[in-house]
Amino acid sequence: MRAIRDAGLDCTVFLMPVLPYLTDSRAHLETALQQVSEAGGSAVMYSALHLRPGAREWFTAWLEREHPELMPRYRVMYSRSDYAPKEYRQWLAAKVKPLIRRYGLERGTLNQSMRSLRTPRSGSLIAEELPPGAAQPTLF
Secondary structure (H helix, E strand, O other): OHHHHHOOOOOEEEEEEEOOOOOOOHHHHHHHHHHHHHOOOOEEEEEEOEOOOOHHHHHHHHHHHHOHHHHHHHHHHOOOOOEOOHHHHHHHHHHHHHHHHHOOOOOOOEEOOOOEEOOOOOOOOOOOOOOOOOOOOOOO
16 A cells, blocks of 8 residues: 555555444454554545345355354344445444544545545545445446
8 A cells, every 4th residue: 555655646445344243343443444544545435244145145154153143133134135224334434434534534635644635536436335226336
């Protein structure tokens, strides 16, 4: 990330997926955002875990093996949709957005450490929080 920034390019970090009850604590999120900021990141976009077919089966098997105590919560959360419920995503946004601001990692803001202006691309398919049903970006 530092090499990218030293070359004069912006470097947006995808903090994805945030795993409910595993990587969504304030301490975990704050540590991740602080490290991104210290490494010179330009901005952060985030999204909660979504479980599409294929990934759902793999992740569920892993969760059952490594964190069986969380299975009931995940069954409820992902019983109706591949996406985390709206209430969870709102809760996550309320937790993450202030931290993103604190570390100067908002899109379209001045990053004092790198002295550059970041502006969001108009018409971008990627948002700070990808809502269910939104067009999914093609990264490759």
